[in-house]
Amino acid sequence: MFGRKIPSITTFAKYGPSVPVRDDEIYINTQSGSQWDGLKHYGLRDYNIFYNNTPAESLSQGEMEIHDPTEIDHALVKLGMHNWSNHGICSRGVLLDLVEYYTADGSALPYDPWTTHPLSVAELEACAKKQGVTFRQGDILLLRIGFIQRYYAADNDAKAVLRGGAEVERFAGIEQSEDMKRFLWNNHFAAIASDQPSLEVSGDSDECYRVLTIPLPG
Structure with a gap:
């Protein structure tokens, strides 16, 4: 995804094909997994x-x-x-389970994790309130938005399209806004993680509001 080379293994006969010795060279882009x-x-x-x-x-x-x-x-x-x-790194992990928040009563998830869908500060705060979560300085914020659940429910054709790499990948994620920047900054999270390929909503990026400009460049 995102135009990156997929992991690969190259196996070669170190001393020629007639000698039973094989070596492997492994390529993996660190962005291709967790x-x-x-x-x-x-x-x-x-x-x-x-x-x-x-x-x-x-x-x-x-x-x-x-x-x-x-x-x-x-x-x-x-x-x-x-x-x-x-x-x-030692801190307290805080999970906001958006999937459970929206589907606990039997309702369907109101968004497709594989489409451009922004999750607002209000949604994160409402989820935290329902779970009884109070943020503390230094927390590691973990978000379950639904990528893995969507992946296991998809057929092989849909997975193949995902692996093929669209011209513009579209995934649900936290919104790109000043409100979201303030939310992350004011809560003093030590780190942020998500089950999505991209932490923030992907597909219609506004560079002025890229949330990654808060935790990474500092």
Whole structure:
């Protein structure tokens, strides 16, 4: 999805086809599965900078060979995920289950997770109230919007279309608005995660309101 190369495995005969020895080389884009966005994943486009006012041109690109993982040039991995793993992340996870919120009484989900559908601050707050959730500073906000449920209910043709990568992917997600930015900022969440391919609504992006410009560039 989103125009990214799919994971692949290349198997080759290291000493020729007549010798029973095979090696594998694995390619995987870290955005192709469950993962945390690093601080150099998405920056402020108008200023061409990443987190902490880091100029985009100052960060390395291209293939990087790692001969010794203990001796990596810091400049090559600046803003990488390893900086968090050095001390870990410990906080309280808070789940807002939008699917359960809308369907607990037997009603159908009022939106298709595979279409452009913005979820508002009012919906998130109403869901939290119904669940009895009170936000605290440093919480990790987890959103269940319905992608996985939709995926398992889809037939093979629909899944094939999804894997094929449309010109513009469309998924439900949190709305792109000043209200949403204030909601995330004022609640001081340590991190935000979702079961959707994109945290924020995808398909009709307004760069002025990209929610990713709050947690990533900082």
